[in-house]
Amino acid sequence: MSQLHPDLTRADFTALGHDVVDLLADYYAELGTAPAFPGSRPADVEALFDAPPPEQPEPIAAILADWRDKIIPNSSRQGSPRWFGFVNGSGSQIGTLADAMASALNPNCGGWRASPAATEIERRTVRWLAELIGYEPGCAGVFVSGGTMANVAALRVAMRDKATWDINAEGLQSSHRPGLMTVYMADHETHVSLVRAMDLLGLGRAALRAVPSRDDFTIDIAALEQMLDADRVAGMLPFCVVGHVGSINVGAIDDIGALADLAARQNLWLHLDGACGALGGMLPELQPQLGAMRRADSVSFDAHKWLGVPYEAGCLLVKEPDAMRRAYAMQATYLLPAADNEYSGLNYFDFGPQLSRGWRALKVWMTLRYYGAEGIRTFFRQTLACAKRLHELVADSDDFEVVQPAPLLYIYSFRWAPKELRGNDALLDSINQQISDELQRRLLAFAMTTRIRGRVTQRLSICSHRTTIADIEATVADMRMIGRELLAQQP
Ligand SMILES: Cc1ncc(COP(=O)(O)O)c(C=O)c1O
Numbered sequence: 001m002s003q004l005h006p007d008l009t010r011a012d013f014t015a016l017g018h019d020v021v022d023l024l025a026d027y028y029a030e031l032g033t034a035p036a037f038p039g040s041r042p043a044d045v046e047a048l049f050d051a052p053p054p055e056q057p058e059p060i061a062a063i064l065a066d067w068r069d070k071i072i073p074n075s076s077r078q079g080s081p082r083w084f085g086f087v088n089g090s091g092s093q094i095g096t097l098a099d100a101m102a103s104a105l106n107p108n109c110g111g112w113r114a115s116p117a118a119t120e121i122e123r124r125t126v127r128w129l130a131e132l133i134g135y136e137p138g139c140a141g142v143f144v145s146g147g148t149m150a151n152v153a154a155l156r157v158a159m160r161d162k163a164t165w166d167i168n169a170e171g172l173q174s175s176h177r178p179g180l181m182t183v184y185m186a187d188h189e190t191h192v193s194l195v196r197a198m199d200l201l202g203l204g205r206a207a208l209r210a211v212p213s214r215d216d217f218t219i220d221i222a223a224l225e226q227m228l229d230a231d232r233v234a235g236m237l238p239f240c241v242v243g244h245v246g247s248i249n250v251g252a253i254d255d256i257g258a259l260a261d262l263a264a265r266q267n268l269w270l271h272l273d274g275a276c277g278a279l280g281g282m283l284p285e286l287q288p289q290l291g292a293m294r295r296a297d298s299v300s301f302d303a304h305k306w307l308g309v310p311y312e313a314g315c316l317l318v319k320e321p322d323a324m325r326r327a328y329a330m331q332a333t334y335l336l337p338a339a340d341n342e343y344s345g346l347n348y349f350d351f352g353p354q355l356s357r358g359w360r361a362l363k364v365w366m367t368l369r370y371y372g373a374e375g376i377r378t379f380f381r382q383t384l385a386c387a388k389r390l391h392e393l394v395a396d397s398d399d400f401e402v403v404q405p406a407p408l409l410y411i412y413s414f415r416w417a418p419k420e421l422r423g424n425d426a427l428l429d430s431i432n433q434q435i436s437d438e439l440q441r442r443l444l445a446f447a448m449t450t451r452i453r454g455r456v457t458q459r460l461s462i463c464s465h466r467t468t469i470a471d472i473e474a475t476v477a478d479m480r481m482i483g484r485e486l487l488a489q490q491p
Pocket residue numbers: 086087145146147148149191193246247248273274275276302314
């Protein structure tokens with residue numbers, strides 16, 4: 001039997017690489033014209049890939065043909081200028097190539113010895129980002145999978161820091177625990193990632209205390225203070241308040257300075273969930289809202305959202321590096337030598353929940369270098385201009401309804417509500433859902449609905465660096481057209 005070689009010849013690898021890059025170039029070339037959503041149904045996609053495990057090697061041409069014929073036609077194009085779903089970034093080309101390079105080197109970015117240069121690039125990228133958004137450059141930081149894991153990782157640091165007993169040793173089951181450890185966040189859009197954090201950390205969902213929001217969807221600080229006092233009297237142990245820096249539906253930004261004052265007064269850890277908006281700290285024009293971020297104990301954000309690097313690239317910054325290390329450092333004879341020597345460097349397994357880690361930082365580092373901070377600011381401003389234009393179109397029309405303040409970020413919710421239907425909320429809810437469904441069905445754009453104050457609304461996340469004002473105007477026109485058709489069908 002001939003020996004199977006794990007690697008291709010250099011010539012074959014190069015030729016195959018060119019074929020793959022050609023396929024990727026096709027994908028990028030079609031982004032402006034191909035539908036954002038493929039219109040595929042789950043059962044059809046399942047059937048396409050219903051095959052037994054491959055026992056024998058397959059020709060690479062057959063595998064690549066599946067990319068072209070089965071995968072691409074049944075994929076959502078989140079890089080499309082008309083992809084407005086969830087809070088999905090558009091994926092930088094540089095980041096795509098960086099991911100291939102990271103995979104080739106394949107460093108395990110948990111321990112320094114496995115990843116000397118990769119570790120340094122992560123540390124440097126974290127520092128750059130901290131500097132760029134106006135956070136403490138001497139902070140510690142780590143790339144994680146996304147905003148959810150960044151929130152989980154931040155709350156773990158907060159628990160370790162604020163617990164009055166040795167929580168690493170005794171956990172939440174400690175008999176020394178003086179009361180239920182509680183976390184506070186605005187009730188309007190307490191993001192589900194916080195619920196996930198409560199689950200994973202064993203805190204329990206009931207310990208996530210929903211604080212009333214004000215009319216502008218930001219946290220009501222006075223209500224928070226009253227709640228904290230009452231909870232303490234009831235024997236609870238408030239330890240953390242989470243501020244929004246860009247809420248999921250309307251992009252609300254809490255009063256960060258007031259939260260920092262309150263956190264200092266009440267001995268709370270202040271974590272900012274900036275998954276959507278913390279990178280806005282790069283923009284001088286957002287300093288009035290974001291300038292106080294530097295006062296938070298920790299800030300999280302997603303480079304795979306507004307920065308547009310490919311998934312996954314969540315990031316957590318913690319102002320006090322020792323707080324992060326205290327929460328995560330572990331000892332094991334097989335991880336570390338018996339004593340430090342000249343090869344002892346920063347081990348990221350001491351700064352986050354993962355041991356083995358991929359090289360997420362490379363795509364961020366390369367994207368930042370390739371476009372430069374000024375280039376990124378230009379992209380950000382373009383998305384903000386699109387959101388502003390959307391707000392204008394809604395506010396100036398007589399058939400759309402404004403449901404939120406003018407957008408500070410790139411997320412915007414609104415409702416189709418022609419005069420003749422105003423007051424008929426049940427019908428408007430149904431029509432708004434159908435508008436969104438029809439946009440998808442007709443392959444015009446991908447938008448989603450949410451509920452604002454209980455009512456179904458359109459919600460556009462204009463996160464793509466490829467989206468233009470023309471895309472926004474066309475999408476609004478499409479929504480109007482569908483809305484009118486639906487209205488005409490009413491008995
Ligand atoms: C405010 C907020 N926090 C956290 C997250 C979770 O981020 P991820 O989906 O990357 O886990 C999101 C996602 O949209 C978000 O909008």
